[in-house]
Amino acid sequence: MPGLEDLYREIILDHYRNPRNRGELAVPPAHRVEGFNPLCGDEIVLFVEVDDDGTVRDIKISGQGCSISQSSASMMSSAVKGRTVDEVRDLTRAFKAMMSIHESSLEKDGTEPDDDLNEVPDVKLGDLEALRGVVKFPVRIKCATLAWITLAQGLEETAST
Amino acid sequence: MAMTVPDSIDVTALKRDFPLLTGATMHGQPVVYLDSASSSQKPTPVLDAMQDLYETTYANVHRGVYELGAKTTDLYEAARASAARFIGAPSPSGIVFTKNVTESFNLLAYSWGRANLSEGDVVVLSTIEHHANLVPWLMLRDERGIELRYLTMAEDFTLDLSRLDELLDGAKLLSVTAMSNVLGTLPPVRQLADAAHATGALVMVDAAQYVPHLPTDVTELGCDFLGFTGHKMLGPTGVGVLWGREELLDAMPPFQGGGEMIRDVRLDGFTPNDVPWKFEAGTPPIAEAIGLGAAIDYLTTIGMDAVRTHEMQLTGYALQTLRDRFGDSITIFGPDDVTDRGGVISFAFDGLHPHDISQVLDQHGVCVRAGHHCAKPLMRVLGVGATARASLYLYNDESDVDALADALDKSAEFFLV
Ligand SMILES: Cc1ncc(COP(=O)(O)O)c(C=O)c1O
Numbered sequence: 001m002p003g004l005e006d007l008y009r010e011i012i013l014d015h016y017r018n019p020r021n022r023g024e025l026a027v028p029p030a031h032r033v034e035g036f037n038p039l040c041g042d043e044i045v046l047f048v049e050v051d052d053d054g055t056v057r058d059i060k061i062s063g064q065g066c067s068i069s070q071s072s073a074s075m076m077s078s079a080v081k082g083r084t085v086d087e088v089r090d091l092t093r094a095f096k097a098m099m100s101i102h103e104s105s106l107e108k109d110g111t112e113p114d115d116d117l118n119e120v121p122d123v124k125l126g127d128l129e130a131l132r133g134v135v136k137f138p139v140r141i142k143c144a145t146l147a148w149i150t151l152a153q154g155l156e157e158t159a160s161t
Numbered sequence: 162m163a164m165t166v167p168d169s170i171d172v173t174a175l176k177r178d179f180p181l182l183t184g185a186t187m188h189g190q191p192v193v194y195l196d197s198a199s200s201s202q203k204p205t206p207v208l209d210a211m212q213d214l215y216e217t218t219y220a221n222v223h224r225g226v227y228e229l230g231a232k233t234t235d236l237y238e239a240a241r242a243s244a245a246r247f248i249g250a251p252s253p254s255g256i257v258f259t260k261n262v263t264e265s266f267n268l269l270a271y272s273w274g275r276a277n278l279s280e281g282d283v284v285v286l287s288t289i290e291h292h293a294n295l296v297p298w299l300m301l302r303d304e305r306g307i308e309l310r311y312l313t314m315a316e317d318f319t320l321d322l323s324r325l326d327e328l329l330d331g332a333k334l335l336s337v338t339a340m341s342n343v344l345g346t347l348p349p350v351r352q353l354a355d356a357a358h359a360t361g362a363l364v365m366v367d368a369a370q371y372v373p374h375l376p377t378d379v380t381e382l383g384c385d386f387l388g389f390t391g392h393k394m395l396g397p398t399g400v401g402v403l404w405g406r407e408e409l410l411d412a413m414p415p416f417q418g419g420g421e422m423i424r425d426v427r428l429d430g431f432t433p434n435d436v437p438w439k440f441e442a443g444t445p446p447i448a449e450a451i452g453l454g455a456a457i458d459y460l461t462t463i464g465m466d467a468v469r470t471h472e473m474q475l476t477g478y479a480l481q482t483l484r485d486r487f488g489d490s491i492t493i494f495g496p497d498d499v500t501d502r503g504g505v506i507s508f509a510f511d512g513l514h515p516h517d518i519s520q521v522l523d524q525h526g527v528c529v530r531a532g533h534h535c536a537k538p539l540m541r542v543l544g545v546g547a548t549a550r551a552s553l554y555l556y557n558d559e560s561d562v563d564a565l566a567d568a569l570d571k572s573a574e575f576f577l578v
Binding site for chain 2 (some may be wrong): 004007008033039041042043062064065066067068072137140143
């Protein structure tokens with residue numbers, strides 16, 4: 001039976017108590033994007049500034065949420081700052097895979113997906129590994145992925161403007 | 162805290178009627194169930210009524226000539242009569258079975274709303290409503306251009322009535338909760354209904370949290386429509402009620418079309434059935450309605466006055482215990498006086514997120530709800546994203562409250578080292 005320690009690892013509690021990159025950025029140059037977890041009412045607001053060369057120059061987070069969503073957002077902000085948008089995309093896929101979310105579990109024609117299509121990018125998750133235990137608490141997966149889904153949406157929006 | 166009045170319910174004996182409460186465990190611990198405002202547990206007589214039906218009597222209703230069909234129809238209609246008696250309705254024909262109270266609201270908004278409301282017409286709601294009493298009206302607003310006005314919440318978690326007449330001016334409908342599922346607040350329905358009627362508006366009451374916990378009489382409440390939901394009052398899921406004054410229901414167009422709801426169908430048209438069947442298209446939730454009837458019988462045997470007395474005492478004990486043990490660390494969102502509220506206790510605790518609190522409580526077998534409780538506008542009024550909510554029912558006692566307090570201690574220990 002998974003215990004609380006599997007979920008609330010020390011590093012998670014640290015990010016929860018001392019969240020990194022809290023605050024706001026001027027819009028523009030930053031882009032502002034909101035995410036909601038309709039289940040629990042958590043709200044996250046991300047400010048993300050992407051350079052012309054496609055690097056995440058800065059990121060700030062505001063909003064409210066539980067320790068899992070807050071710490072996941074905090075760790076994410078540390079992990080993506082200074083990375084290129086492509087690297088962030090790979091990291092996001094790797095993180096979602098750790099949360100047991102696969103982009104395409106079945107091809108449209110119903111056949112098994114091509115292995116390499118579903119392949120998880122080989123990137124180091126570092127501190128983010130601490131969130132692996134969340135998988136044992138399925139209701140909380142949405143808390144852990146909220147920041148990531150919101151970031152992906154924000155990057156998509158910046159790319160299209 | 163010494164009780165001056167003996168408790169009206171012998172909870173230890175009563176718990177034996179609830180297999181889950183005595184038999185189930187969570188993480189190896191006995192279950193402390195404090196989430197009845199979300200959905201209640203079910204006693205054996207309800208489970209037996211449904212099982213017996215399927216094993217001995219079951220057939221479709223209002224169709225078969227054969228004995229089983231006739232018997233099932235009698236049981237289904239007897240459940241309707243029980244529901245009518247339980248809320249003091251003058252006749253069973255005013256009781257429409259729906260799938261839950263959410264559907265009751267959608268029925269009303271779709272049928273009465275579309276027949277009676279057009280652009281600029283006013284519906285008055287309140288900011289403390291459940292989404293079930295908000296979204297159907299917002300949908301109608303988007304479709305028809307009706308105007309929605311809102312009674313607001315006062316500092317003491319009651320409804321602010323200072324602008325009541327102004328808000329009701331020209332309104333066609335007032336639709337409010339009789340008991341908040343977040344605050345426990347019991348708005349003065351009679352006073353609101355009288356004020357609404359004085360301006361010519363009709364009154365719908367969300368009694369989802371009221372009917373399960375307080376003696377209910379629609380004549381005393383003075384409302385025109387009232388909705389409640391079976392699963393919060395010891396009944397099964399899948400059945401709810403919309404009660405309406407018969408002449409109002411009579412004048413309303415049907416909601417969904419299909420079998421059951423017609424008297425005659427030709428290829429060029431149809432004649433709807435009489436109320437209440439006019440609103441019950443298709444095969445209804447037969448076993449569920451009969452289960453709800455059994456739940457009503459169970460509650461009637463105990464007596465709703467006894468249920469209310471027990472819950473007031475226990476709510477008083479819970480408020481006192483939480484305040485004594487946690488002082489300034491706990492903020493309770495709801496009226497102080499137990500005569501002004503039901504046993505729904507929403508709180509913020511030590512800056513911890515409700516999700517985290519309920520995760521720790523879960524490990525100790527304690528079930529509470531964490532979230533926005535389908536009342537996001539109210540969360541904004543309270544200035545929080547979510548609350549933790551413990552809710553009490555007739556099968557809870559002081560040991561459940563103590564277990565909650567002990568588990569809250571544990572969550573403080575865990576997060577606030
Ligand atoms: C006050 C109130 N209204 C409406 C509802 C909706 O009930 P249901 O989901 O059974 O339709 C609830 C319960 O969630 C409630 O507490």
